[in-house]
Amino acid sequence: MENSPRAGRVAAGVAASHPATAEAGLRILRAGGSAADAAVAAVLATCVAETVYTGLGGGGFATYFDAASGEVTCLDFFVSVPGTDGDRRAGPMTAVDVFFGGVPQVYSIGGASVAVPGVPAGCGEVHRRWGRLPWEALVAPAYELAVTGVALPEAHARTLEACAPALAPGDGAAIYAPGGRLLRGGDRLFHPGLASALEALAADGPALFYTGAYASLLVETVRAAGGALGPMDLAAYRVIETPVDHARLGPYRVRARHDLNRTVDTIAALPPGLADLPRPARAVAVAAALRDRGRQKIGDTTHISVVDPDGNACVITTTMGLGAAVWLPGLGVNLNSMLGEGELITDDLAPGRRMSSNMCPLVVIDESGALAVAAGSAGASRIRTALVDTLIGVLIDGLDMPSAIARPRFHVVDDTVHAEPGCPRDELDALVEAGWQLREWPEINHYFGGVTAVGVGGAAGDPRRDGVGLLL
Numbered sequence: 001m002e003n004s005p006r007a008g009r010v011a012a013g014v015a016a017s018h019p020a021t022a023e024a025g026l027r028i029l030r031a032g033g034s035a036a037d038a039a040v041a042a043v044l045a046t047c048v049a050e051t052v053y054t055g056l057g058g059g060g061f062a063t064y065f066d067a068a069s070g071e072v073t074c075l076d077f078f079v080s081v082p083g084t085d086g087d088r089r090a091g092p093m094t095a096v097d098v099f100f101g102g103v104p105q106v107y108s109i110g111g112a113s114v115a116v117p118g119v120p121a122g123c124g125e126v127h128r129r130w131g132r133l134p135w136e137a138l139v140a141p142a143y144e145l146a147v148t149g150v151a152l153p154e155a156h157a158r159t160l161e162a163c164a165p166a167l168a169p170g171d172g173a174a175i176y177a178p179g180g181r182l183l184r185g186g187d188r189l190f191h192p193g194l195a196s197a198l199e200a201l202a203a204d205g206p207a208l209f210y211t212g213a214y215a216s217l218l219v220e221t222v223r224a225a226g227g228a229l230g231p232m233d234l235a236a237y238r239v240i241e242t243p244v245d246h247a248r249l250g251p252y253r254v255r256a257r258h259d260l261n262r263t264v265d266t267i268a269a270l271p272p273g274l275a276d277l278p279r280p281a282r283a284v285a286v287a288a289a290l291r292d293r294g295r296q297k298i299g300d301t302t303h304i305s306v307v308d309p310d311g312n313a314c315v316i317t318t319t320m321g322l323g324a325a326v327w328l329p330g331l332g333v334n335l336n337s338m339l340g341e342g343e344l345i346t347d348d349l350a351p352g353r354r355m356s357s358n359m360c361p362l363v364v365i366d367e368s369g370a371l372a373v374a375a376g377s378a379g380a381s382r383i384r385t386a387l388v389d390t391l392i393g394v395l396i397d398g399l400d401m402p403s404a405i406a407r408p409r410f411h412v413v414d415d416t417v418h419a420e421p422g423c424p425r426d427e428l429d430a431l432v433e434a435g436w437q438l439r440e441w442p443e444i445n446h447y448f449g450g451v452t453a454v455g456v457g458g459a460a461g462d463p464r465r466d467g468v469g470l471l472l
Helices: 019-030 035-049 119-130 135-148 154-167 172-176 194-204 215-224 231-235 263-269 279-290 380-396 401-406 425-433
Strands: 013-016 059-065 072-077 094-100 103-109 240-242 245-249 252-256 301-307 313-319 362-365 371-378 410-413 416-419 437-440 450-455 458-461 468-471
Touching: 013 019, 013 035, 019 035, 019 135, 019 301, 019 468, 035 059, 035 119, 035 135, 035 194, 035 301, 035 313, 059 119, 059 252, 059 362, 059 371, 072 119, 094 154, 119 135, 119 313, 135 194, 154 172, 215 231, 245 263, 245 380, 252 263, 263 279, 263 380, 279 380, 279 410, 279 425, 301 450, 313 362, 313 371, 362 380, 371 380, 380 401, 380 410, 380 450, 401 450, 401 458, 416 425, 425 437, 450 468
Parallel strands: 013 458, 416 437
Antiparallel strands: 013 301, 013 450, 013 468, 059 072, 059 313, 072 240, 094 103, 245 252, 252 362, 301 313, 301 371, 362 371, 371 450, 410 416, 450 458, 458 468
C-alpha cells in the first residue's frame, strides 16, 4: 500500500476491496484511461472478484468530480421496483437468518426479492459521459478474471460464512461451497459461464441486459422463481442524475448525494470547532450526530475510488444485497435481493419507483477548489459512520489514508455505542458518562464498514475487507 504526500495535488490511484479489482482499475489508468474508465473497469472486476458483495445483477451510485470545471455529478443506478408490466404478481419470499455479531438478522431472498438491476446501465452511463477508452477495453480485465477465477480474500471468506444461508443455496452451492465445503480464504472463487456473459457484454454493451439477448432470460428466470420482473421494467430502466448535497468540514467542502442515512447532513451537524475539542468531548459530539435509529443490517456492498492524473475523480458504490439466490442459467450471474432488505422498504414503493439506499460515494474539495479526497464505503447503515470517521481522521487529525481507514471505529445504534477494540479508553469512558450504553466488540470487524479512498494521505482500502490502495 503506497501513500502520497500530505501536501500538494492528490496522486492518481485506485482503492478497492480486492487486489484484483484495484489492479483492474490501475491497468486502465496506465493505458491512458480516465478516472471514469478505471472506475468502470474496477466495478466490472468486482462482479467477478467480489461477488460475495456485488455483481452485474445489483445496483449502485456514482459521484464524479471534474477537475477542470470543479463540477460534481451524482448518478443513481440503484435498483427499481418491478411490476410495471402489470401482468404478474410476486409470490412469497424465502426468509433466511443471517447471524451478524452474534445476533440473528432476518432477510428475504428468492425471485420476489429481485428488483430491476442497474449495474450494467450505470457502468455504461459513466463511460458514456466521462470515458476515453473503448468499452471493450474496460470489460477486458473482468473477462480475464472470469476465465481463471480469483483468490477469495480472508475477509471476504468471513462474510461468506455469515451470509452462506443466502449465497450458498441452489446454484450458489457449486460456486461458494464446492464439494459441500464453504470457500475459505485463499481458495479460488470461480463462476462458470460468467466469462461468456462478460464477452457478450463487451460486444453488445449494457443494453444486453435491458433490451438485448439477456433481457428475456432475465424475465423468465425471475418469474420462474416467483418474481414480478417484466420486459417493460427492463426496457424503461434509466440512470438518473441526482442533486448534490454539500457540507463543510473545517475548510473543506464535502459533496455527495442525499442518502437514506443522511451522511452529508451528519457532517453538517458536527460542531464547527471539532478540531479544537478534546478527544473525549469530540467523541460524545460525534456519537450524538451519528445516532442511528435501529438500522444495523449487514449490507453486502463494495466500493471503488479512483483519481486520474488530471485530478478527476470517480467514486462508485455497488451492491446486490445478500443476493436472491436466483442465478441466470449458465451465466454465473446472481441477482439482487433488494426487495428483501427490510431497511430499504419504504411506504412509497410502487412499480417503477427507484429504491432508496444508504450508499454515499463522495468527494471532498479544498479551499482552492481542488480535490482533497475521493471516498466511499460499504456497510449499509455503517457507511455513514465509516466515512465520517475516515474524513475526520484525514482532514482534522492529519492521518495518512491507511491509518485513518484502519483505526478503530465506534457506531451508534439507538442508545448503544458499538466499539471496536482499540478505541481510546478515555473516549469510551466519556461516552458512558454522557449516558450511552457501551458494547465492546472482541475484534476489528467488517460490521463497521469498508472504506476505500484516494486523496491527501494516499490511497487505501479497508483492512476489514482486505482492501488495497494503489498509486499510478
